[in-house]
Amino acid sequence: MGRLDATDAAMKxxxxxxxxxxxxxxxxxVAFTTNAHVGSPDVYYEGDAGPYRLYVTVRVxxxxxxxxxxxxxxxxxxxxxIQIVPMRLSGPGSNLPPAPDLALQSKQDPQFFAGxxxxxxxxxxxxxxxxxxxxxxxxxxxxxxxxxxxTLGMNRPLGALLAFLMAFLAVGLVFIAGAAVREGNLAPxxxxxxxxxxRARIVMAIxxxxxxxxxxLGRAWWDAEASTYQRDVxxxxxxxxETKLExxxxxxxxxxxxxxxxxxxxKMEQVIPDHNHLMHLFLIGVPGMERMWHLHPERIExxxxxxxxxxxxxxxxxxxxxxxxxxxxxxxxxxxADLPEIHGMALSGDDSEWAGAGVAAAEGDxxxxxxxxxxxxxxxxxxxxxxxxxxxxxFAVEDKxxxxxxxxxxxxxxxxHAEFVSKDLSVFAHVHPSGSVSMAAVELARGSTGMPAGMPxxxxxxxxxxxxxxxxxxxxxxxxxxxxxxxxxxGGRVETGMFDAVVE
Ligand SMILES: [Cu+2]
Numbered sequence: 001m002g003r004l005d006a007t008d009a010a011m012k013x014x015x016x017x018x019x020x021x022x023x024x025x026x027x028x029x030v031a032f033t034t035n036a037h038v039g040s041p042d043v044y045y046e047g048d049a050g051p052y053r054l055y056v057t058v059r060v061x062x063x064x065x066x067x068x069x070x071x072x073x074x075x076x077x078x079x080x081x082i083q084i085v086p087m088r089l090s091g092p093g094s095n096l097p098p099a100p101d102l103a104l105q106s107k108q109d110p111q112f113f114a115g116x117x118x119x120x121x122x123x124x125x126x127x128x129x130x131x132x133x134x135x136x137x138x139x140x141x142x143x144x145x146x147x148x149x150x151t152l153g154m155n156r157p158l159g160a161l162l163a164f165l166m167a168f169l170a171v172g173l174v175f176i177a178g179a180a181v182r183e184g185n186l187a188p189x190x191x192x193x194x195x196x197x198x199r200a201r202i203v204m205a206i207x208x209x210x211x212x213x214x215x216x217l218g219r220a221w222w223d224a225e226a227s228t229y230q231r232d233v234x235x236x237x238x239x240x241x242e243t244k245l246e247x248x249x250x251x252x253x254x255x256x257x258x259x260x261x262x263x264x265x266x267k268m269e270q271v272i273p274d275h276n277h278l279m280h281l282f283l284i285g286v287p288g289m290e291r292m293w294h295l296h297p298e299r300i301e302x303x304x305x306x307x308x309x310x311x312x313x314x315x316x317x318x319x320x321x322x323x324x325x326x327x328x329x330x331x332x333x334x335x336x337a338d339l340p341e342i343h344g345m346a347l348s349g350d351d352s353e354w355a356g357a358g359v360a361a362a363e364g365d366x367x368x369x370x371x372x373x374x375x376x377x378x379x380x381x382x383x384x385x386x387x388x389x390x391x392x393x394x395f396a397v398e399d400k401x402x403x404x405x406x407x408x409x410x411x412x413x414x415x416x417h418a419e420f421v422s423k424d425l426s427v428f429a430h431v432h433p434s435g436s437v438s439m440a441a442v443e444l445a446r447g448s449t450g451m452p453a454g455m456p457x458x459x460x461x462x463x464x465x466x467x468x469x470x471x472x473x474x475x476x477x478x479x480x481x482x483x484x485x486x487x488x489x490x491g492g493r494v495e496t497g498m499f500d501a502v503v504e
Contacts (some may be wrong), residue, residue, distance in 0.1 A: 006370070010473060012100075019370075020124050021257070025173070027400070034099070038183075038238055038320065038332050039106075039422070040055060040427050040429040040436065041060050041477060043144050043435070043437055044390055044436045044473040044475055045142045045387045045473065046433070046434035046473045047140050047435070048138070048140065049130070049137070049138035050131065050136065051133075051136070051138055051140060052074055052079055052131045052133060052135070052138050052345075053074070053075035053076070054074055054075070055073040055075070055390065055473060056127075056140075056142050056353040056389045056435075058127060058490050060119070064122060065119065066118070066284050067118055068086050069114070069115075069116055069117050070114065070115050070116070070129075071112070071113070072129065073101060074111045074113070075097045076111070078135060078446075079113075079132075079135040079210055080104070080132050080133045081102065081132045081133075082100075082103040082113045082129060082130070082132075083103065083107075083130040083132075083311070084101055084117055084130075085098060085099070085100035085127070086117045086118070086126070086127055086128075087124070087125065087126055087141075088121075089124035089125055089143055089145075089328045090121075090256075090327055090328050091442045093403070097427060101117060102115065102117075107154065110224075115309070116272075118147055118287070119144075120147075120494075122146055123145070123146065123327065124143065124145050124328040124329040125143070125144045126141045126143050126144060126355060126441075127141070139409075141444060141445035142437065142445065143438065143444070145330055156409060166215070170211045170212075170215060172322050173207060173211055174204050175204070177203050179199040179489070181200040181203045182196050182199075182342035189280055211428045229339055237258035238258045238332055238334050239256060239258060239266075239331055239333045240257075240258060240332065240334065241321050241335035242253065242254045242255075243337045245320065246306075248343070248496045249308060250306055250309070251297070251337070251339075252306050253279075253297060253304065253310050253333070254268075254305075255268050256304070262331070265327065265329075266403075268304070269297070269303045270326040271323045271325055272324050272325070272326055272422070273440065274322065274330070274439055275413050275414065275439045276412050277296040278316045278323065279321055279322065279323050280294065280295075280322040280430070281294070281322075282294055282309060282319070282321070283312075283319060284320070285316070285318075286316050286317065286336070287359070287422070288359055289359045289423065289483055290355060290359075291312075291313075291355045292496070292498075293312075293351070293353045293354075294352045294417070294487065295310075296350055297321075308344060308345055309339075309342045309344045310346065310351070310353065311342055312341070314339060314341040315338075316333075316336055317339060318338050319333065319337060320333070320334060320428045321333040321334075321387065322430055324448065327444075328367060328438075328441040328445070330440075330441060332428060332430075350411070352487060352494035352496060354485060354496035356498055359423050359481070359483065360482070362500040363500075365499075366500045368468035369486075369498050369499055371401060371490075372471075372493065373498075374399040374405055374488075374494075374496030375398050376396070376397050376486060377398065378394075378395055378484075379394045379396055380394075384460050384504050385476065385501055385504065386476075386504055387479045387480075388504050389473075389475070390475045391474065393473045393484070393489075394469055394471035395416070395466055395489060395497060397490070397495075398468070400458050404469075406467035407490045407491045408467070408470075408488055408489065408490055409466060409489050409492075410466065411421045411489035411494055412488060414433055414439075416433060416472070416486060417430065418431045418432070418484060418487070418489045419484070420483075420484050421473060422485050423480070423482065423483060426481065427476075427478065427482070431472045431473075434473075434485075435472070458468050470488060472486075472488070476503040478503075479504050480501045480503055481500070481501055484498070484501055485498055486498045
């Protein structure tokens with residue numbers, strides 16, 4: 001999986017494209033994906049295109065419009081060709097794809113394909129992947145949420161050069177028009193008559209007015225475009241989770257958007273369920289990270305959410321609350337709450353908790369985590385962990401005798417849920433065996449299949465025992481120290497493994 005890395009050539013190419021666009025003087029907007037995450041922009045996905053199992057990485061462009069790099073690894077060598085095309089996730093446009101591009105097959109590694117796609121718009125997008133191979137055709141859609149974070153201004157020397165060239169062209173046009181009238185039909189050596197000179201002056205004056213008018217209108221258009229960008233997409237920030245404690249243990253959560261995209265499109269009354277719940281609320285004790293809760297608040301009137309908290313010690317808690325808007329765009333509300341000691345209810349349903357060593361006790365990486373009965377082992381080679389590298393994070397669950405556990409069952413419809421949290425809290429990613437995308441977005445990307453909302457495609461059959469291993473495709477977005485929480489269900493109980501990771 002390490003080879004899923006971007007090839008140097010592809011990266012250079014995309015940078016070159018970006019530079020070309022910048023030179024054209026477009027207002028560029030830096031893209032940012034939330035992806036049910038904070039600070040983790042790229043998409044990692046594992047899924048089936050018909051009979052072909054694919055591992056897909058989408059590196060979202062730095063700017064929009066901009067180029068996304070798509071890397072696809074096929075699990076087998078039976079794939080001949082792969083086509084890729086970006087589309088809207090849902091609504092108009094989701095069924096009208098532009099012409100697809102061919103992903104290039106690597107010569108050294110025929111199971112690896114790579115391609116670049118222009119992403120022209122913001123919001124909930126998907127990349128449709130069409131596979132042709134020995135077993136016929138197959139198709140897979142990978143959700144790609146993209147919003148803007150900020151604009152990239154033009155640099156000053158380039159701006160000055162362009163302004164100079166524009167002035168040169170404008171003045172040149174006036175003189176050319178004048179010269180054409182004055183000297184257009186003259187024989188060599190003949191001097192223009194005073195009538196021609198006068199007419200030439202009039203034409204120059206008219207040309208100057210016309211050129212000035214064009215420049216003025218162009219500027220007005222430019223300013224309007226720029227301010228639309230500024231207003232609409234310039235200011236992406238994750239929505240805030242505002243909290244209030246009622247009756248000593250009931251936590252009320254209200255979302256407050258911080259950017260226009262949210263205000264215009266998102267209504268908390270219309271969020272859609274993502275693996276069985278409208279909201280996945282994570283409370284992490286800070287700064288030590290020695291406690292973590294994964295809860296599922298109910299929606300109440302006016303789009304607020306409420307959770308009857310379990311018993312918790314007094315302290316400060318970091319909030320990450322995942323929701324998916326009706327278009328399939330995943331958002332993570334962020335905030336902190338200072339709570340008194342809570343005398344709450346016992347956990348029930350899908351709610352779960354973890355308590356253990358704080359980050360101060362962490363000594364580099366860890367790969368073994370005790371569970372209630374047995375332990376969880378992170379199956380990793382001892383190579384250093386690298387940022388921006390697609391990996392399969394695989395965890396084995398052992399029973400109390402050290403044998404592979406045979407009592408795993410689906411937890412909220414899936415073999416496992418993993419949360420990757422950087423210790424500085426700038427990164428939060430809620431990941432599943434199918435990858436870093438929201439399951440609700442996967443359903444929308446697939447189109448309606450008659451399955452009830454909130455039911456993930458990769459739902460294991462109830463009577464088929466789960467294997468004692470669970471794996472998650474993901475890549476750390478930046479170097480730093482992380483905590484990974486891996487949640488599985490055994491014999492009716494949710495258990496959480498915790499691993500520390502140092503990423504270079
Ligand atoms: Cu989950």
